[in-house]
């Protein structure tokens with residue numbers, strides 16, 4: 050890690066979602082996905098997202114928010130279930146794409162679920178697929194079609210030396 054990224058990381062902090070950041074979190078989620086699929090009206094799905102986060106959290110998942118303390122702004126968030134390793138949401142503010150926010154959030158998810166992280170990703174979400182493969186994930190097969198009807202891949206990360214899953 051370079052000195053500048055160490056300094057930057059020191060001003061970043063992770064906190065569990067508390068509810069006070071809901072407006073900022075929804076705005077970030079919409080902006081992040083609009084930057085990925087401009088044709089989809091993600092703002093119409095905010096209620097769906099809040100219901101989904103609440104349902105996942107009721108089952109034990111954690112939504113971790115990464116804050117820039119100097120700016121008091123939300124950089125991104127991740128939802129991870131430490132019991133199952135299921136990563137349901139990972140979103141970075143589009144102004145922060147490529148700045149290392151995704152890797153920091155993924156590291157936090159791996160800390161909570163150190164033996165397995167599994168997720169599905171739209172097969173045509175090239176930036177995300179590249180990101181996960183670079184982070185050591187492997188495709189273990191096709192997932193269910195996404196909410197928008199897109200083909201998905203199931204990706205899985207396990208610490209080195211661990212046996213990969215058989216395709217579902």
Ligand SMILES: CC(C)(COP(=O)(O)OP(=O)(O)OC[C@H]1O[C@@H](n2cnc3c(N)ncnc32)[C@H](O)[C@@H]1OP(=O)(O)O)[C@@H](O)C(=O)NCCC(=O)NCCS
Pocket residue numbers: 081082085139140141142143145146147148149150151152168169170171174176177179180
């Ligand atoms: C996928 C995602 C989590 C990656 O997070 P990140 O913090 O940008 O990750 P990185 O810092 O490693 O950068 C990822 C890529 O963005 C590129 N990038 C840099 N600046 C960029 C910019 N201004 N705009 C777009 N992409 C940029 C990086 O070069 C890198 O590209 P590469 O794969 O060709 O090398 C993030 O892009 C995101 O939130 N996307 C929208 C939501 C999403 O797809 N989530 C995952 C669903 S499963």
